[in-house]
Structures are given as C-alpha cells and as structure tokens.
Amino acid sequence: MTTSSGKFVGIDVAKDKLDVAVLGEKKASQVGNDEGGIGKLIKKLQALNPELIVVEATGGYQRAVVLGLYEAGLPVAVVNPTRVRQYARASGLLAKTDKLDAFNLAEFGKQMKPRRFEAKxxxxxxxxxxxxxxxxxxxxxxxxxxxxxxxxxxxxxxxxxxxxxxxxxxxxxxxxxxxxxxxNEEWQAQEQILTSAKGVGRITATTLLAELPELGKLDRKKIAALVGLAPMNADSGKKRGYRKTKGGRVEVRNVLYMSTLVATRFNPLIQAQYQELLRRGKVKKVALTACMRKFLTILNAMMRDKAPFRQTDIA
The missing domain is CATH 1.10.287 (Helix Hairpins)
Structure with a gap:
C-alpha cells in the first residue's frame, strides 16, 4: 500500500482550460480542459500522489476532469465555489485570478478537508x-x-x-x-421500497435514488444536513435567533417538498405531525419544513432497513 505525498492540489476550472496549483510550489501550471489535457494531468498527479485534489464546481465544466481523476484512483473533492470564496476573504485574499484561485483551492483542501467525491x-x-x-x-x-x-x-x-x-x-x-x-432490477426494488410511502411517486423516488445515493447510509442528522433540512442556530449571547434551513441539494429538496405536501393529506404519520404542529401555532411553512425533515428520516430508515413504509416508522 502506497502512502500519499501529503501534497494538496487545487484545480480552477474554465470551459477550455484547467489551472493547476500544488500547495508549496511557486508556480501553477495549465492544461486544456479536454481529453488530452486531462490525460496529461492525471499522469502528472499520479506521479505526485497527492493527499487530496480540490476542484471547484463550475456548472458542469468540471465533470470530465473530476470523473477522470476519480476513475484513475486519485483522491478528489468537489467544493462549492461560495464556500471557497468566503474562505479566501477570511484569509485576507481579496485578489482573484485563475492561478490564485487554484492555490486557494489547494489551501482550502488542506485546512477544511472536504468530503471526497464518490462517482455515481x-x-x-x-x-x-x-x-x-x-x-x-x-x-x-x-x-x-x-x-x-x-x-x-x-x-x-x-x-x-x-x-x-x-x-x-x-x-x-x-x-x-x-x-x-x-x-434494472436493483433500482426497481429500491423504487418499490420508497413508493410504498404515500406521497412518494416515481419522480421523487428516482430523484432520491439518483441525486441522494447516501440515502440509507447516513444517520438522520447527516442526511438532513445533506439535503439542507437541518435547522441552523442563529444565537448570540442571550439572543436566541430564528432557526433556518439552508444549503443542501436543491433538486432533492424540491421533489421532497412536493411529496411532503401530498403526504400531509394522505400519509397518516405525516398528516398527524403536520396537524399537531399547526395546532401548536406553527406557521404552515415551518410545519411543512419539519414534516419534510421527518419524512426524509423515515425514507432514510426504510432504505437502511430495506423495508417498506410502516405507519409506526419513526426513525
């Protein structure tokens, strides 16, 4: 088993080129964002054997290089550009060029240790x-x-x-x-598990399976955070701020919203929670968000246990 070199690499992605920076080196390099350029980059990074390669998500232009690195067995992480820019500002780096961005991505990888990419x-x-x-x-x-x-x-x-x-x-x-x-029998079996819960149709089930492959593999807090349904504190001193949900996978949250809306009418478990929250004075939007989180928790448990929906499911 080989050990990594302890090097961190940042790759700034554009439509036609990739700026590549290795933390600790003075100069960044550049290759084309095409099959030939990505092939050269993979050979170079395999020789370097880095601890982590950090790539910024750029609307799809990063897909080829990320998949190429992953399939070559290299450790790669895809990060949200907003987080990286906030990190740069917090570090006092206000200037912005492609090469500076590549070095900042490498530094971000070293300090923040983002989760490694897992290909579908x-x-x-x-x-x-x-x-x-x-x-x-x-x-x-x-x-x-x-x-x-x-x-x-x-x-x-x-x-x-x-x-x-x-x-x-x-x-x-x-x-x-x-x-x-x-x-695809495996996907069909998983879809049948999810659609056994009233409120979940084919589009919701397939979206969850495709865009949330972690479903059934993480605990309820982590899966809620991944989708953007974990309430975030906003406290300071004696002040207790209003909790909000933010971030996460928008496409998953959108289909889950519609499914939960249906479930508040036809799924006894979700309907009961929704009515109870309204009775306690919660506004409809807050009550629905809480039900989305509960519904996701139930679906997560169903996938974990490979079992269809039961009205008694609570975790």
Missing part, C-alpha cells in the same frame, strides 16, 4: 441525465404556459404548439424512465 454508477448517471432533462422541459413548459396568458392573439397558436411539443417530449422521457426501471 453508470446507471445513476443515466437516470440523472433523464431527470435533469425532464426538469428542464418542465421549466420550459411552465414558462410557455405563463406566456399564453399575455401573448397577442396572433401568437397564441405558436405558444400552444410549443406547449404540446413539450408535453409530448416529457411523455417520451417518462417512457424512457419506465424502460430504465424495467431493465
């Missing part, structure tokens, strides 16, 4: 792509429906045709999703 399976990537495209089409459909209310009469036909086209494309994607489930 090929099936997971396929299902994620289907779900992302479906969300995009849903957003386009919503926009077209809004335009229909204000568009001049002569343009209504164009908007209506686009609405029908989008609806048909969404149906095609849902058929692809059905086919995927038929061909």
């Amino acid at each position: 399976s090929e099936a997971g990537r396929d299902i994620s792509a289907l779900l992302v495209r479906r969300r995009q089409l849903e957003e386009m459909l919503k926009a077209e429906k809004s335009r229909l209310r204000t568009v001049p009469p002569k343009m209504r036909g164009s908007v209506e045709r686009m609405i029908e086209t989008l609806k048909e494309e969404i149906k095609r994607l849902e058929k692809d999703l059905d086919q995927f489930m038929k061909e």
